[in-house]
């Protein structure tokens with residue numbers, strides 16, 4: 824699949840909109856910055872030690888993943904949306920950052 828990458832400004836705008844949807848408790852059918860379809864699912868990760876949170880937006884169609892790092896508990900955070908796979912990815916990211 825050869826798709827045009829949207830301009831950074833558009834990506835930031837979509838991420839912002841998705842983050843505010845998540846804050847309202849909407850975790851699915853969000854807009855994808857990769858393929859522009861409304862097929863993105865939102866998940867969370869949390870590091871209990873550093874109290875850092877992650878919002879993960881994964882597209883069911885093109886598998887594009889966006890990661891938003893939060894230094895405090897994000898609005899709309901729900902333990903039911905914690906995801907093991909993203910949790911592990913986030914732990915690796917935290918290890919890298921803290922080395």
Ligand SMILES: [Zn+2]
Nearest residue numbers: 855858882885
């Ligand atoms: Zn997509």
